Amino acid sequence: MDNQLYLYFVFNCVAETENISHAAKLLYVSQPAVSKAITNLEENLKQTLFIRSSRGVKLTDEGQLLYKYTKEAFEILKKGEDLMMHMKELGVGHLKIGVSSTLCKYILLPYLNRFLKAYPHIKITIESQSTIHTLKQLEKGTLDIGLVAKPANQKLYKFLPVDEIEDIFVATKDYLDNLRLREMDEDIFATANIMLLDEENISRIYINNYFKENNLTPKHILEVSSMDLLIEFAKTGLGVACVIKEFVHEELKKGQLIQIPLKKPVNKREVGFCYNHNSYLSNSMTKFIDFITNG
CATH class of the missing domain: 3.40.190.10 (Periplasmic binding protein-like II)
Known part of the structure; x- marks a missing residue:
């Protein structure tokens, strides 16, 4: 399917330019490579997609039908790329934090107040629960980060201390x-x-x-x-x-x-932010960790 997707991409480019050599330049490949890709796609579909001539290529009726859908598909992909880059530029993201009601009130809220002023486009979800539950969710990967008392298992979690409590x-x-x-x-x-x-x-x-x-x-x-x-x-x-x-x-x-x-x-006990060593660090997580460490 990965190779088939590439063939559709080449087909879409040729359909847009109506010229194999122009398509080759846009794709940064040789003209024979483009011709071979089109031939392979036609053989796979058992359909003739282009009518070749000295002036270039023209879509057949079957080719026009296929182009309608490939054009829409690649436009959607382009919109997705653009939106993703726009979100990255704005700092748009989502962060799920687990914390007890006590630590949320006395320690987390001041951090969130300053963090959201710096990154207003990041959505925060707070799960108010016991520290034990938070650690279990961090282990399963259903939370990004938690505010907890220092856990005993230092091999599984990365702990960033922020305060001491007595x-x-x-x-x-x-x-x-x-x-x-x-x-x-x-x-x-x-x-x-x-x-x-x-x-x-x-x-x-x-x-x-x-x-x-x-x-x-x-x-x-x-x-x-x-x-x-x-x-x-x-x-x-x-x-x-x-x-x-x-x-x-x-x-x-x-x-x-x-x-x-x-x-x-x-x-006294240490309190801090904790996350799974093996967890994926999203852009939002990276920003939050940097904020905790250097903010």
């Missing part, structure tokens, strides 16, 4: 007063209502490992589906919430929440 425990002053927890000698995890993200969340898995490593066993756990809800529940005095310190900066500054000191603080 997990802390917070509560209102009234809640701590009621529990008489100003003296931190007591085990807060044994007495307080500990509010955590659900079990499938990467942050929860990280905190569970922290509990295990430090022999801590929370007795009263309230699971919440999002970081925003954890923050709001903590502000209403429902308990002690495990939150990202960088996301409650204002609440800590205003005294709405108090950070609870720990004997051993939770280690």
